[in-house]
């Protein structure tokens with residue numbers, strides 16, 4: 001428990017005497033967060049039920065408010081404070097609105113930093129991790145975050161990771177987990193494989209400076225591609241997610257519809273299958289382009305040494321570009337193999353090239369090059385002087401030119417190309433809509449979209465192709481050659497199952513991660529050197545088998561952790577389905593946009609798998625997603641090397657947790673980047689000091705007057721109450737809408753200014769005690785989601801009953817909240833029809849709109865034409881109709 005007057009977080013002791021409420025003048029009572037906050041924290045920490053969710057059959061409407069769980073690095077950073085301040089404000093608001101709120105927290109506790117710290121300092125990963133968790137939990141509590149710690153989830157504990165293993169067995173059973181040899185991303189710094197999603201700009205997601213290598217390894221994969229279409233289609237329904245996240249996922253899944261078409265290699269048996277999204281342009285194909293690693297390229301290279309050297313050169317260029325993520329902008333090079341492929345649609349022989357920009361692992365590793373209708377192909381053809389043959393034209397192309405060529409085009413195609421320029425427009429011509437095929441044999445004259453369908457069907461009927469769909473999304477590689485992760489529950493038995501890995505029995509779970517081992521990193525997992533771990537009993541023949549020594553990607557842990565919160569202690573199943581079905585989907589998920597591809601796509605996949613296993617009913621994990629902006633300092637991302645890191649502990653030490661949190665919400669709209677300025681935190685602290693002074697000054701009046709009636713109301717009292725209710729209306733709207741808490745907090749500041757301006761009136765009794773009580777109670781309730789310690793203290797000061805954030809959110813008096821309105825008579829052809837109410841000072845357009853929207857006016861002018869609208873501002877509207 002922290003001591004008063006000092007805060008002891010992260011081992012630091014910072015005096016907080018210099019908080020600046022003294023600026024408010026000579027007041028008997030002074031705002032001192034160093035006294036208030038630890039006092040309330042001690043009370044809250046001692047009351048486990050305070051933030052606990054009620055049972056799933058409580059009958060209340062539920063609200064699942066969730067912030068992404070942190071990695072236990074040792075200390076919360078200021079970006080965390082912002083993330084959790086947003087979620088905590090929302091959770092408290094929803095409690096006050098009468099919801100049964102689940103607001104849990106946990107630790108994404110497996111992963112490399114623990115292992116690296118162990119290598120560096122000799123502390124076992126487990127010890128390091130749990131020390132960090134303890135420190136960060138203390139920080140959370142010091143910040144006053146209202147988490148339900150009774151459902152805490154720590155992913156590195158066997159009671160959690162055993163379910164990772166259980167899910168893995170289920171997926172293996174369903175064919176969703178499999179092993180294959182493939183090219184994988186290898187980070188030499190991490191000494192492990194990375195998923196495609198963890199390679200950013202050709203570099204490791206953890207090591208910005210480390211170029212990722214490609215290695216051939218046998219790895220475990222999860223078949224996320226099975227859900228590619230559903231993951232894509234589901235995005236349409238996720239209207240509560242930011243459009244940018246949905247777009248990123250759409251692009252990542254990268255679905256493209258097209259066709260596979262087989263080109264036979266002339267003078268040989270081989271065939272080259274190309275993938276194209278524009279089979280309608282196939283009569284314009286003037287070459288076939290292969291990846292350097294394509295099987296046919298390799299065959300040609302074997303037959304021709306000079307060619308082999310050139311192809312190797314292209315491959316080297318490609319690998320270099322891939323490693324630096326410059327593939328998109330690679331300077332295109334190619335080599336003509338001197339061989340030909342036969343276009344199955346017209347029997348034409350086209351040259352086969354090998355090019356550095358064609359990837360073996362994308363599509364089929366081969367394309368047909370149509371320079372007239374593809375920008376990349378056009379660029380390549382210009383460079384190497386390849387033929388450009390136009391086969392698509394706008395529907396309104398000059399008829400003569402088109403017709404002439406159609407006739408000429410029925411036989412040999414080559415002759416047609418001579419006059420291609422006669423067709424209007426520049427090349428490449430990329431349109432598919434309002435465009436038709438020319439010089440395309442029997443397909444000539446068809447619209448492009450229709451032709452794509454018919455030509456793919458034709459290829460299928462003739463046995464040289466088919467319509468197909470490809471995805472950019474690849475299966476999720478989950479094997480990691482590191483120690484601090486979930487052991488994969490599979491074994492290998494040379495005796496009875498030399499080819500196929502065998503799943504361990506469910507009853508053997510959890511397969512425990514051994515502790516106190518030597519984790520020196522070389523190649524391969526450190527677990528491979530732990531004999532007690534490696535040697536296992538074969539589940540089939542009972543002989544000695546070898547345990548899988550790779551561990552799971554830690555993104556497995558975070559793919560389903562939020563389900564475990566609903567039933568964190570269950571030792572029979574991952575969670576009780578009834579409980580999960582009550583709480584899911586998450587009503588509001590809050591976290592950084594950097595997870596748009598990794599965590600947010602994996603957890604959508606996991607949800608669909610769990611649904612198909614019959615565990616849950618929801619298709620998507622979260623109904624709404626919010627991605628907060630970054631906290632920056634001096635215009636840049638905070639980093640130790642730049643020396644611009646702001647420590648939450650320092651801020652709390654100087655200004656208190658409330659001011660720190662509230663500033664994080666006040667300084668910018670939550671979805672934008674926030675430039676941290678300490679002066680701003682000091683300003684919030686002064687503002688709280690002002691509220692403290694006012695509340696303590698009027699608390700005696702307010703206490704006695706609660707529930708009293710206002711007999712007569714002065715103009716000043718009316719104005720003050722009007723301001724209160726406008727503020728309530730605005731903040732309620734902000735919570736329901738766009739969360740512009742910066743303007744919510746500034747509206748509270750305006751209210752406080754108005755209270756200050758009315759001090760003399762309150763002192764003189766011009767404002768009734770009942771109104772004083774209403775204003776102060778309202779003010780403190782409005783502050784409760786943003787400054788919880790402060791609100792708790794002030795609520796007690798005002799004699800408020802019970803816990804402040806379980807008190808009902810103040811109700812808006814609509815009458816008072818309304819803008820002051822004036823009445824304007826509306827005439828139709830000079831006859832009074834009705835009177836409309838508009839805010840005072842409304843402009844002509846607003847008055848006119850209000851008049852035209854009035855039901856009586858609508859009824860009167862129905863079927864007639866409004867010839868003229870005359871608005872006399874503030875006085876009258878007259879409609880002239882015929």
Ligand SMILES: [Zn+2]
Pocket residue numbers: 187188189190191204205206207210
């Ligand atoms: Zn790395």
Ligand SMILES: [Zn+2]
Pocket residue numbers: 493494495496497538539540541542543545
């Ligand atoms: Zn066996």
